[in-house]
Amino acid sequence: MTHRVSELTVAESAWFKSSYSSGEGGECVEVAAHAATVLVRxxxxPTEASLCFTAETWAGFLRMTAEH
Incomplete structure (x- = not known):
């Protein structure tokens, strides 16, 4: 399940760019772990709402993307 998160505050230092994002200024996704959730923005x-995934859902997404 995903939730739109707008009021959750995460330190800027917690965010990192996805390994699938290029360094050439294209579309970039950033990820941060917070408690038992994974945030994506x-x-x-960066100041707009992030998506929030449970750790279990995020792990399933990563497994699925690794298979393709």
């Missing part, structure tokens, strides 16, 4: 719009 658009690096070009």
């Amino acid at each position: 658009d690096s070009k719009r």
Whole structure:
């Protein structure tokens, strides 16, 4: 399950760019771990809402992407 998170505050130092994002200024996704959740945001719009995934859902997503 995913949730839109707007009021959750995470330190900027907790965010890192996805290994799938290029360093050439294209579309970049940033990820941060917070408690038992994983947050995902658009690096070009860091102050807007992030998506929040349970650790279990995020792990399933990573397994699925690794298979393809």
